Structure formats: structure tokens, C-alpha cells
Amino acid sequence: MKPPNNPLKVSRRHLLKTGAAAAIGAPFLNSVNFAGAAENKEGGPPDSPAPAKTVIEIWMWGGPSHLDTFDPKPDAGADYCGPYNEAVATVADGMQLNSRLPLMAKQADKFSLIRSMTHGVNAHETAAYLMQTGRSAGDGQVYPSIGSVVSKYKGYDHGYKGLLPPYIVLTQPHGRFSGEGFLGPKYKPFATGGDPNRDPFTVQGIIAKGITDARQQSRRDLLHSLDTLGKANPNSRDFKKLDVCEEKAYSMILGDARKVFDLSSESDALRDRYGRHSFGQSCMMARRLVENGVRYITITYKGWDTHKMHFNTMNQKLPQMDQGIATLFEDLAERGLLDSTIVWCSGEFGRTPKVLWNEPWKGGRGHFGACFSSLIGGGGFAGGHVVGASNDKGMEVEDRPVYPQDFLGSIYEKLGIDPEGTIANGRGENVPITIASEGKGRLKEIM
Amino acid sequence: MNISGSLGVWRQSLIRLLGVGMMGVVGVTEAAAEKVEGVEKGMPSVCFPYESGQPPGVATAIDRLVGAVLKERGIVSARPCSDEVFIRRVFLDVIGTLPTQREVVYFINSDDPEKRARLIDVLLARDEFVDYWTLKWCDLLRVKSEFPVNLWPNGVQAYHRWIRDAVKENRRYDVFARQLLTSSGSNFREPAVNFYRAVQGTEPEAIAEMVALTFMGVRTERWSENNRKELAAFFSRVAYKKTVEWKEEIIYLAPESTGSLMAVFPDRKRVTIAAGDDPRKVFADWLITKDNPWFTRSIANRVWYWLMGRGIIHEPDDIRPDNPVSNPALLAYLQGELVESGYDLKHLFRLILNSRTYQQSCISRSDDKYAAAYFACYTMRRLDAEVLVDALNGFGNTQEKYWSPIPEPFTFIPEDKRTITLSDGSITSQFLEMFGRPSRDKGYESERGTNPTEFQRLYMLNSTEMHTRIWRSPALQKIIAQSGKDRKATIRRVYLTLLSRRPTDGEMAIALAHFSGSARKAGVRGAVQDLAWALLNTKEFLYKH
Known part of the structure; x- marks a missing residue:
């Protein structure tokens, strides 16, 4: 299905005009020279030190319901909130969470919520591409995901000498959307495979059993x-x-x-707090990767595409999510790592606020890109705030729409990557790292 | 292709032998093995096991044309490749499949002076030829369900089958191109119309860019805005509409095209297209003639690139005045042969594969930095991701875990399917992603990733998947079960299984030392597994050479 009237769609010609690629008019351009000349204009790290050094992305593949996580609507009635007719207050003024997230509520001073995320796309692939690249699909080139962009500007090209690859995915790659696009395979993530909740955690190629x-x-x-x-x-x-x-x-x-990758050196108590499940132990592993200088860590957190029997799945998933994310923030803060580590958490979209009670869904929620929520904290982002708002039923953005490129641009800025700089697209043109949205731009409120 | 008739006994046996399933592993008799050993002893002056003292076959027109340029530039060409190298190379290049041990021994032992030419004919007629070259065309035509092109699964199936049929019948290339350029109708019923759907964006300029890339090997991004617009005019009447059938789409001539259309061909000739005429047909009439160099140059150069690893114009899909033609006479000859043969691509394959130029060793004898560009040696390339994983799964008796991000209709992928038979670029696996399977985003040849990464290396050296294959391999289990006191025989079998050749004396000594040294405690099983692991990780296994 095609997204209706996508506000982010920017034509290639527009890009060429706004980017540094005006020279494209010349026929049979000498690509080598052009690319060389263009190199200088790239949006590399600035001189002033940036607060954030590394990023943990918790990617909730499938699209979690915003109403049942970060944007509870306990008064909207059972057709909207299902059985979740109460919310939990948090340590942050005016911020409530779904009542199944009590541990996160205690850490809410460390992260902020954006309740006015929007892009209007309801298909997994194109929505995920939007959230990962800040671009709409189909303008003739394939943009790199934020992880690959960070890997380019913070990785081996810029003095990274870590033990481990600069961009790591725990544990399964999420395909094209953690991908390198036109940057090329050098900026692909390393996917660990295996399961950190098992002993040993057989990391693809690094740790094998019995050798x-x-x-x-x-x-x-x-x-x-x-x-x-x-x-x-x-x-x-x-x-x-x-x-x-x-x-x-x-x-x-x-x-x-x-x-x-050996979690056995961690205390049992802390491992328990993270939760003895793949997600919890992945969060703990992410913290260890941060300690070892890895620049961008994606935790692929699957299972949020809950068309059917939605609430059963949520009852099972929310406590695990709560343990993993709450402990991650707490642990990073205790170790003094939170100021230099951005943690963000989102799916490609939210889910339909109105519950589908009829067969075959039996209490399900569909895809919903018009309005959803994301979480961000650490690395210089203020905690305890709510940016933007949805309307009373979570059906549409009421205040301060935040588009994917606003969100990603904010992360780039905190990392010291100029979101308005340009990046070479592999065919002799420079294109902007992020493009302007129709909204109010980056998350100044919490920066 | 007619393979019956007046064939010699040798050829019939080879067809019978080569026609059998690829996964079977058959032991090599010691008599056959001894004969292979004899080949080794005969040639002290060349680099065994890769080179041969005897030039194969006769020098062809290609060799004279390549040789003339090399002579002019004072570049020495490489020696002829050995039979062992040839059989492995030609299997991989032509059918994307490794030869079995039995095929290798049969071929090496044959005294038939025409055996290379005969093998080429056999391979061009094999089913895997159809699979492998369909895969290649699907890369170039961007056959995938979703993102960034949107064919959708049903469209992919129809289009893939249409392309496969064309490859199978060796359809004339001019006919193939014309069908793709001029078809109209439903994406389900007229599969060739998917050509106009496998493009990012349906505006005329996007279509023109794709057409120029596919059939002219040209990137219109490098053209002036004005030139791009001129070409786009030929696609300005392509219209798309949905039907009530889910995901059906009709490609048709826009009915609102009332006025006549002024258009300019890329060679600056002008044409007026009447209202109601299909400008695509006008364009196809201009493009597809024997006298239009844009058309034949691109495909002749591509075929050369596919087999030789380097275009006469390189990259083969970036043809422009300032991208030099390294051997113009050679390219002109191939274009002429293509037209003369009735646009028969297999004819070009046969010409190239039978040349001494193709059958050179990969070991360069020249320091000239342009030696490879003038074809003074065979260009080594890593095995395609699909070919490599098929080889590994064939060896390990394992299956690829495919997945597709397309949620519906749920794509059924039989697990025993070889990767080279996959139709849909949206169906993938962790291995394929890691080893640079082409994205089918734009259809550039360079979308196929061949650069090594440390992740690929980790996978090959130490992944669970590789250890499992070595552990489970029926071929290795058989070798272990048959191993007796004669360790040399065991080692030879491992070499034949994995590298399609026998070990050299030096390699044999090293392997024997490993068996009795560091692997002694691990027993024969452990030592054989170590050796197999090492050979799977050699450059010789990973690269076409």
C-alpha cells in the first residue's frame, strides 16, 4: 500500500537543488574529481566536543502500541485502553506510563517521552525505513540508517580503535533498515546472533562451542x-x-x-534485575558494549506486531520490557555512563488506538503511523519531560508534531554530527544528512 | 539445445556423468587418483597446481585481438590454466555450481584434446545454467517484491518465470529487449510489463534512467538536465492503473496523449510521434538495430565482464565518452558476432569461454598496472554470495534459513531450494546479506558486494554454521569412515572434495605433519575436520581463480 500524501516526500530534484549537487547539470561529469571536491563539504564531527559518545537503540520491531506503553489513556474507555484502565505516576511531574511499567516509572527522571511522533505511514518496511533514515522510500536512492551514519562519522574513518566493531546489533539484524544504504558494506552492523540469556552466548564467529x-x-x-x-x-x-x-x-x-560477551563475570543480583530473558540480558550486554567503546548498539526487540490477542502479548512482554529498560537507565547512571550515552526506544509506528474486538482479531491493534510515541534519554537529553501530545484517544497529534528526521537529527546533533551537513551518496553527489520537516524541527525542549 | 546426435562416446559419458545430481559424493578409485598424480609430475616449470605448460585449443579471433594490444604495450600474458583450474572456474562462471569430485576426476583423466570445448557445451545446456543466468538477469532487472521497487510477490513470480523462460530458450537478445521495452497489459498476464514496475518512481525521467542503464549501459545522472528530459519524452505516455484484483496493475498507453510529441534520440536525431502512437515502440525501433552501437556495445561488453570479471569498458554499466575502451577492436568484434549470430548470447559465451584468453591462469606475469585491464590474466573474484552458500550447504548437508520482510502474502520458500534459484530479491538470509548479495535497488552491476569484511571472515573461520557443516558433512563422514592406514589417500580425498584437485607434494607433507602432530590427539576425525576447515578458508576455495 502506498502512504497517502506523505509530508516527508521530497523530490530528488529538490534534493539536488538544496544539496551540494548543483553541478549535476554538466553532462558526463568526471565523477572522481567531483566526488573528491565534494568530500570537503561533508558533515563531519565539529571541533567542539559533543556530549554523547555512543547510542543504544532499542528497536521495537513491529510497532508497539503507544496507548499501552508511553501514552496511556486510562479514561478513554475499554474500546481504546482495553483492560489498562489505570496509569502509573512516575517520578517525573506530569508523566504517566502504562501501569505495567512500574520500574520504568521510578527512572523517569532519566528519560523523556515524545508523544507526538508522526509520519503517516502504515507499512512496516517503509515506516521502518523512515524511522531509521528520516527519509521516505522511493526517491531513487537508498539512504543509510542512523547506525550506519554514526558508524561512518564515529567509526574507523575517524580514529575508532575499539576491540569490537563500532556498530553492533544484538542479536538479529533487522534487515535493510539497520542497513548501510548507499554508504556501502563497510558500514554494515555486526549482528551477534546467539542469545545473551544462554551460556555461553555464542556470538557469531567470535565465540564457538567446543573449539x-x-x-x-x-x-x-x-x-x-x-x-x-x-x-x-x-x-x-x-x-x-x-x-x-x-x-x-x-x-x-x-x-x-x-x-x-561473557556475562558470567556480572553479579547474579544485577543480572536478575535486568531480567533473565533475552531482552533483559541484551540490555545488560549493551551496557558492556558501551563500556568497551562501541559507538552504536541496536537491540532488536521483536514481537510488537500484535494484530491478534494484543493484550495477552502485552501482559507477557511489558514486565520484561520494564525490567530491561529501567535497569539499563539505572545502571548506566550509576556507572556515570548515562551522560555520554543516548538511549532511544521506538517502533516503526504505533498501533491503532481503537481496539479491534471482533473476529479474527479478538482484541487486536493494527498499524498506526499517524501518531505514536518514542522514548529518549541520556547523552545530554534532559529527562523527565514529555514533548508534544496526542489527542484524548491517541488518534492524532494534538501538539508539536515530531517527524522522524527531527528525532534522528536531534541524536546526530548530540553526537556532534551536523544534521544539516551533507553526506556523499556514492554516485558523486552530496545529499543532506537530514532534511527539514514540516514541524518545529529538532527536540530543542529537551536539548 | 540439441544434445543428441553424433556425439562421441566421451561426450556422452560426460553428459551422463555431469547430468547427475550435484550433491552426490562418490569415492575416487585409487587408479584414478594415481593418474591425477601423473599430471602433477609432468610439469615442473609452471606453477602447479594452477598452470599448464600446454596452451589449450587453438588461438581464436579473441586471442589475436587481445594479443595485439598486449604486444603493443609490451605486456606478457599469463600461462594457460591447468585442467583442474579450468573445470572449477568454468563450472562457477557458467553454472554457479562447483563440480563434483567425480566430474573433476573424469575430466582430468580424459585424453580427449577437445574436452574443454565439450565441457563448455555441456555446461551451457545444463539446468543450472538457466537458474544462474536467470538470477543474474533478475539482479539487473531488479526483481523483488518490495522496496525500493514494488513488484509485489505475485508480480515477482510472473516476471521471474518469464525471464527464466527467456534464458532457457536462449531467446534472441533483440527480441528479449523489445518485449521488455514495448509490452503493455496486466502485470500478472503480461509479465514483461513488470519491467516498467521495477523502477523507483513512475515518472518518465526515472523510467528513462532505468532503460538507459539496462540496455545502453549508461547512467543518465551524468547527463545534462536537458538530455535527460529528451530521453524521458519517450516514456511520457506510460500509464499505470489498478484493477479490482489485489496488486494487479495495468501498464498501458496513456489515452490522454492527444497532441503529437517531439522527441530527440540520444544520438541527437529528431522524431515526431503522432498522437496515439506509443513512443516506447519508436524508441525501441531506434535502439534495437544492428547499426546502433548503444545497444550491442552494452550487451557485448556485459557478457565479457560477466565471464572475464572486468569489462572492456569498465564498469560495464557506466559507459561514457571519458570511460576508455581498453580494446576497441575486441569490443567491435564481439558486437559483430552478436549481430551475425542472430543476437545469440550463448554464442558469445561459447566464443569467450573457448578462447585462450579466458583459459589463462590468474597468476599475472606482468608488473604493468594495466595488465588486468588489457586481459593479460584471468581476474580473480570471490564467489557470489549465492554460489558460495550453495557450495557450503552442499558440502555440509545444511539448509539456508531464508526470510522475507514482506508480510503478505506469506512467502513460502522450500528449504531445499538452492539459493541461485531464488526468484525474489526480498527473500534473503543472514549469509546473503553478509556476503554482499545485490540489493536490486538500482540494478547496477556494482550492487553485488565483493569486498571482504571482517564479519565474513568471522563467519567462515568460527561461526556455529561453519562448525556445524564440517561436523555434519556427509562427504567428510564418508572420508573418515573409509580412512585406513593410508593417510595420503584420506588427505587427497579431502582436497578433491573441497578444492577440485589433488594436493601438491608440499601440501601433502604439511597435512601429514598436522595429522601426526598437533591433531594427533583429536584422531583422524579431528584431523580431517581441521583440514577441511582450513581448505574451506583458503583463498582458493573462496575465489574464482
Whole structure:
């Protein structure tokens, strides 16, 4: 289905005019020179230090109901709030949460809510693309997700020397939408696979069961002595690149990197507080990755596409979500990491405020991009605030619409990446990192 | 293709042999093995196991044209490749599939002087040829359900089948192109119309950009605004409408086109198109003639690029005046052959594959930095993501876990399907994403990622999936079960299974030392697994060479 009248749609021609790509008019442009000249104008890190160094993104794939999480409407009646006819007060004035999120309520001074998110798109793919890139699909190029942009400006190109890749997904990639778009595979995330709630957490390629270090080393020696084609082509550039990748891979397989993934060194009490489930332990793992300098961490949190039997699923999921997110904020703050770590949490859209009670949904909620909620905290964002508002039933934005590019642009700004700078699109043009929205722009209220 | 008739005994046996299923693993007799050993002993002066002293076949027109340029520039070409290299290379290039151990031994042992040419004919007629080249065309034509193009699953199925039929019957390329350019009707009933749906945006300029890229190898982004508009005029009457059928879409000639249309072809010739005429047909009439170099140059260069790993114009879909043609006479020859043969792409395949130029070693003998650009050696390339994972799954008796982000209709993907047979670019797997399967966003050849990453390396070196394959591989289990006192025989079998060749003396010594040294405690099973792990991680396994 096509999104009706998308307010974010910007034509390619418009982009070219506003971006630094005006020179495109010349026929048979020399791409090499043009790209080289364009490089200087890119939106790299500014001179002044930015408050945020790293980002944790909790991606609620499928689209969580805003009414049943961050924008409770206990007075809207059972056709809207279902069984959740009470909300819980939080430590922040004027902020309420769904009553199944009591632990988060105690940490509400550490994060703010945006209750006026909007983009109007109700299809998973295009909505997820919007939330990850700040762009509408279909203008002829594929933009990188925020994680890949951060990986470009904060990763290996800008002096990153961490043990681990700068952009990591726990645990499953969310496909094209954590993707690198036109930036190319260098900026893809590393997806760990495995399950941090299991012992060992078998991290894809780094930690394997049943292969001792001695055997790893002896296999590596065997591989090198049998590298006949490599030895016959000592000058191959491809092979040299492959060898560099292999060195990096072994520094993770045999080096200290794997210790980062070992949760057994954490106290049982803290592990319990995060929750002994995949999501809770992923949150804890994210904190460990932050401590080890990883720049962008995505936790893929699946299971929010609740068309049918919605409330049963929510009763099961909300307590886990509550444990994981509340403990993450508390733990980051206790360790003094919250000031330099942005944590944000959102799905690609919300869910229809009006409950579908009839068959086959039996109490379900559909996709809803007109109005939904996102959470953001740390890294210089003020906590305890509510930005914007939805109307009494959560059907539409009543105040201060926030578009995906406003939200993402705010994160870029706190990281010291100029949201109004440009980025090379791989075919000799520079395009803006974010484009202006029809709303009031970035989240100045909490910055 | 007619494969019966007056075939020699050798060819019939090979067809019988090569026609069998690809997953079967058959033990090699010791007699056959000894004969392979003999090949090794015969050639001390060349780089065993990759090169051969004897030039294969006869020098062809291609070789003369390539040789002339090399001579002029003083570049020495590489030596001929060995039979072992040839069979692996030609299987991977032509059918995206590794040869079985049995096929390898049969081929290497054959005394038939024509065996390479015969093998090429056999491969061009195999089912996997159809699968593999359908995959390639689907990359270029952006066949995927959703995002950033929107064919939707039913459209994808119809379009994929149409493309597959065209590849299978080796449809004339001029006919194929004309059908794509000029079809009208429903996306379900006239599958070729999906050509106009597999594009981001339906405005005439977006269509023109896609058409120029696909059939002219040209990027209109590099043109002036005015030139882009001129080309777009030919697609200004393409109209789209929905029907009551879910996801059905009709492509038709816009009825409101009342006035006549002035248009300019890319070669600056002007044309007036009457009201009610389909400008796409006018464009196709201009494009698809033997005298229009835009058309034949692009496809002849692409075919060369596909097989040789480097275009005569490179990149093959970025043709422009300032992108040099490294060997103009060679390109002109291929264009001429294409037209003469009745736009028969398999004819071009056959010409290239049978040339000594194609059958060179990958080991360059020249320091000239343009040696590869003038085709003085075979260009090594990592196996395509799909081909690599098929090879790994075939070895490990494992299956790929596909997924598709398209929620409905729920896509059914049989788990035993080979990856090269996948129709829909939206169906993917973690492996395919990691190893650079093309996004089918724009249809650039460069969308296929071939650069190595440390994540790929981690996967190959130490992932659960790789350990599982090594553990479960029926081929390895059989080798372990059959292993006796003769460790050399065991090692040879592992080599033949994974690298399509026997080990050199040096490699044999290293492997034997590993068996009796660091792997002694792990027993034969452990040592065989170590060796298989090492060979799977060699450049020789990962790269077409």
C-alpha cells in the first residue's frame, strides 16, 4: 500500500537543488574529481566536543502500541485502553506510563517521552525505513540508517580503535533498515546472533562451542601454511584486504574481545534485575558494549506486531520490557555512563488506538503511523519531560508534531554530527544528512 | 539445445556423468587418483597446481585481438590454466555450481584434446545454467517484491518465470529487449510489463534512467538536465492503473496523449510521434538495430565482464565518452558476432569461454598496472554470495534459513531450494546479506558486494554454521569412515572434495605433519575436520581463480 500524501516526500530534484549537487547539470561529469571536491563539504564531527559518545537503540520491531506503553489513556474507555484502565505516576511531574511499567516509572527522571511522533505511514518496511533514515522510500536512492551514519562519522574513518566493531546489533539484524544504504558494506552492523540469556552466548564467529584456543591456533597455522593460491599471488590487492580482515577477525576470536560477551563475570543480583530473558540480558550486554567503546548498539526487540490477542502479548512482554529498560537507565547512571550515552526506544509506528474486538482479531491493534510515541534519554537529553501530545484517544497529534528526521537529527546533533551537513551518496553527489520537516524541527525542549 | 546426435562416446559419458545430481559424493578409485598424480609430475616449470605448460585449443579471433594490444604495450600474458583450474572456474562462471569430485576426476583423466570445448557445451545446456543466468538477469532487472521497487510477490513470480523462460530458450537478445521495452497489459498476464514496475518512481525521467542503464549501459545522472528530459519524452505516455484484483496493475498507453510529441534520440536525431502512437515502440525501433552501437556495445561488453570479471569498458554499466575502451577492436568484434549470430548470447559465451584468453591462469606475469585491464590474466573474484552458500550447504548437508520482510502474502520458500534459484530479491538470509548479495535497488552491476569484511571472515573461520557443516558433512563422514592406514589417500580425498584437485607434494607433507602432530590427539576425525576447515578458508576455495 502506498502512504497517502506523505509530508516527508521530497523530490530528488529538490534534493539536488538544496544539496551540494548543483553541478549535476554538466553532462558526463568526471565523477572522481567531483566526488573528491565534494568530500570537503561533508558533515563531519565539529571541533567542539559533543556530549554523547555512543547510542543504544532499542528497536521495537513491529510497532508497539503507544496507548499501552508511553501514552496511556486510562479514561478513554475499554474500546481504546482495553483492560489498562489505570496509569502509573512516575517520578517525573506530569508523566504517566502504562501501569505495567512500574520500574520504568521510578527512572523517569532519566528519560523523556515524545508523544507526538508522526509520519503517516502504515507499512512496516517503509515506516521502518523512515524511522531509521528520516527519509521516505522511493526517491531513487537508498539512504543509510542512523547506525550506519554514526558508524561512518564515529567509526574507523575517524580514529575508532575499539576491540569490537563500532556498530553492533544484538542479536538479529533487522534487515535493510539497520542497513548501510548507499554508504556501502563497510558500514554494515555486526549482528551477534546467539542469545545473551544462554551460556555461553555464542556470538557469531567470535565465540564457538567446543573449539579450544589451542585448536583455533593450530588450525590457523595450518590454514596459513596451506595458502597456496595466496602465495602464488602475493601482490593481489583483494587478498591483502582479505588478510587484514582475517587479522581483525582473529583479534576478536583469540583476543580480549570475547571477554566482553561473557556475562558470567556480572553479579547474579544485577543480572536478575535486568531480567533473565533475552531482552533483559541484551540490555545488560549493551551496557558492556558501551563500556568497551562501541559507538552504536541496536537491540532488536521483536514481537510488537500484535494484530491478534494484543493484550495477552502485552501482559507477557511489558514486565520484561520494564525490567530491561529501567535497569539499563539505572545502571548506566550509576556507572556515570548515562551522560555520554543516548538511549532511544521506538517502533516503526504505533498501533491503532481503537481496539479491534471482533473476529479474527479478538482484541487486536493494527498499524498506526499517524501518531505514536518514542522514548529518549541520556547523552545530554534532559529527562523527565514529555514533548508534544496526542489527542484524548491517541488518534492524532494534538501538539508539536515530531517527524522522524527531527528525532534522528536531534541524536546526530548530540553526537556532534551536523544534521544539516551533507553526506556523499556514492554516485558523486552530496545529499543532506537530514532534511527539514514540516514541524518545529529538532527536540530543542529537551536539548 | 540439441544434445543428441553424433556425439562421441566421451561426450556422452560426460553428459551422463555431469547430468547427475550435484550433491552426490562418490569415492575416487585409487587408479584414478594415481593418474591425477601423473599430471602433477609432468610439469615442473609452471606453477602447479594452477598452470599448464600446454596452451589449450587453438588461438581464436579473441586471442589475436587481445594479443595485439598486449604486444603493443609490451605486456606478457599469463600461462594457460591447468585442467583442474579450468573445470572449477568454468563450472562457477557458467553454472554457479562447483563440480563434483567425480566430474573433476573424469575430466582430468580424459585424453580427449577437445574436452574443454565439450565441457563448455555441456555446461551451457545444463539446468543450472538457466537458474544462474536467470538470477543474474533478475539482479539487473531488479526483481523483488518490495522496496525500493514494488513488484509485489505475485508480480515477482510472473516476471521471474518469464525471464527464466527467456534464458532457457536462449531467446534472441533483440527480441528479449523489445518485449521488455514495448509490452503493455496486466502485470500478472503480461509479465514483461513488470519491467516498467521495477523502477523507483513512475515518472518518465526515472523510467528513462532505468532503460538507459539496462540496455545502453549508461547512467543518465551524468547527463545534462536537458538530455535527460529528451530521453524521458519517450516514456511520457506510460500509464499505470489498478484493477479490482489485489496488486494487479495495468501498464498501458496513456489515452490522454492527444497532441503529437517531439522527441530527440540520444544520438541527437529528431522524431515526431503522432498522437496515439506509443513512443516506447519508436524508441525501441531506434535502439534495437544492428547499426546502433548503444545497444550491442552494452550487451557485448556485459557478457565479457560477466565471464572475464572486468569489462572492456569498465564498469560495464557506466559507459561514457571519458570511460576508455581498453580494446576497441575486441569490443567491435564481439558486437559483430552478436549481430551475425542472430543476437545469440550463448554464442558469445561459447566464443569467450573457448578462447585462450579466458583459459589463462590468474597468476599475472606482468608488473604493468594495466595488465588486468588489457586481459593479460584471468581476474580473480570471490564467489557470489549465492554460489558460495550453495557450495557450503552442499558440502555440509545444511539448509539456508531464508526470510522475507514482506508480510503478505506469506512467502513460502522450500528449504531445499538452492539459493541461485531464488526468484525474489526480498527473500534473503543472514549469509546473503553478509556476503554482499545485490540489493536490486538500482540494478547496477556494482550492487553485488565483493569486498571482504571482517564479519565474513568471522563467519567462515568460527561461526556455529561453519562448525556445524564440517561436523555434519556427509562427504567428510564418508572420508573418515573409509580412512585406513593410508593417510595420503584420506588427505587427497579431502582436497578433491573441497578444492577440485589433488594436493601438491608440499601440501601433502604439511597435512601429514598436522595429522601426526598437533591433531594427533583429536584422531583422524579431528584431523580431517581441521583440514577441511582450513581448505574451506583458503583463498582458493573462496575465489574464482
